[in-house]
Each structure stands twice: as C-alpha cells, then as structure tokens.
Amino acid sequence: MKPRQRRLLWVLAGLVLVSSAVALVLRALNSNVMFFYSPSQVQSGSVPHGAAFRLGGLVEQGSLQRSADGLLLKFVVTDEVQRVPVQYRGLLPDLFREGKGVVVSGKLASEGYFHATEVLAKHDENYMPPEAAHALKSAADKAADKAAEKGGRP
Template sequence: MKPRQRRLLWVLAGLVLVATAVTLVLRALNANVMFFYSPTQVLAGEAPPSAAFRLGGLVESGSLQRSPDGLQVRFMVTDGAQRVPVQYRGLLPDLFREGKGVVVSGKLQAGGGFQAREVLAKHDENYMPPEAAHALKQAQPAKELP
C-alpha cells in the first residue's frame, strides 16, 4: 500500500468515527428532549400522542380532587382558553395551589387526559416558567374571540 492510500484510509476511518459519534449524541439528545405545550396546543393536536412532554398553565380553581389516601390527585390545568384534566400519583410540592402556575411532565392517555409523572410548582409569587407565561399570553386573545 502506498503512503497516499494509507493516509486516505486513515481519513476515511476518522470520518466514520466522527459520524458515528455525532449519530450517537443526537440519538441520546432526541430521547431525552421533552417539549412544552399549553392546554390549547394539546387540545389542538399539536402535542405528540405517545411521547412524553410537559404541560403548563394554571391549576384551575375548584378542580383539585384528592383520593382518601392523599396520593392520587386529579386537577385541571388551564391556560385561560382551554383546560386539560391531569392525574398524578405521588406527593405534590408544598407550593402547589389552585390558581397558581404549574408544569407537569408525562404522557397523554387514551381518553384525552394527561398522566403526570412529575409536578413542578412555581417557587415564588413573581416567577412563572417562560414557556407557561408565553402560553397564557397566547391564550388570552383566543379566549376573547366570540
């Protein structure tokens, strides 16, 4: 084998290794990415029906229902225009309240509800996740339309 052919072989082997590494990194990122959707987007069919995602908005006042053992919880998440029923099994954060901002992560159920694996409540009076604040602003004009 000539030196030129040997160099070409090393360059091609390096390119294959780089392409393999990039492919593996992109697959790992794609498997761990979780997108945010508002209730309006979920009911419009924009959310993936079988993949996990985050749902954010406000906990609708009067919608919180707890099981006798206190671990099974049902509530509605609203953006002011639409609302999505959420089920969660586990302990809720201390700051979880009706009328306050919440982000839940999980999957859609067959009946149109949302099965949450994690519930995140806002941490102070002035904070709301940027995605939730944007979704609420987007929903206000839609609510005002006749």
C-alpha cells in the same frame, strides 16, 4: 499497501468514527428534548401523540382530588380558555396550589387525560415560567378576540 493508501484508510476510519459519535449524541439529545404546550394547543390536537412533553398553565380552582392513599392526584390545568385533566402519582411540591401556575411533564393518555411524571410549581408570587405566561397571554388574547367577534355581530 502503500503509505498513501494506508493514510487514506485511517482518515476514512476516523471519519466513520466521528460521524457515528455525532449521530449517537444527536439521537440522545433528541430523545431528551421536551417541548412545552398550553392546554389550548393540547385540545386543538397539535401535540405529538405518544411523545413526552410539558403542559403548563394554572391549576383550576376546586379541581384537586386525592385518592384514599393520598398518592394518586387528579387536577385540571387550564389556560383560562381550555382545560386538560391531569393524573399524577407521587408527592406534590410544597408550593403547589389551586389557582397558581404549574408545569407538568408527561404524556397524553389515550383516555383523554395527561399522565404526569413530574410536577413543577412556581417558586414565588411573582414568578411564572415564561412559556406558561406566554400561553396564558395567548389564550386570553384569543378569548378577547372571540368575545369582540361575537359582540360585533348583529
């Protein structure tokens, strides 16, 4: 084999290794990406089926239910327009409260509820995750538009 052919073979082998490494990194990153959705988006069906995602909004007042052992929790996340029931097994953060902002990670179950694997609560009175604040504002704008539409009809 001539030196030129040997050099070309090494370059091609290097390209194959680099492209394989890039493909593996992109695949790992893609499997760890979690998108954020509001309860209105979940109820409209615009969420990926079977994929993990984050759901954010407010914990509905009076919706928190605990099992006898205290580890299975059920509550409702709302954006003040739509509601999504959530089930979570584990301990809640100390700052978790009804009527306060929350972001939960998990998957939508076939039974119609959101199966949460992680619950994140806001850390002070003034903070709300930007995605949750935007989702609540969008939902409020849609509700106001619907109310104005109904009020404008004879």
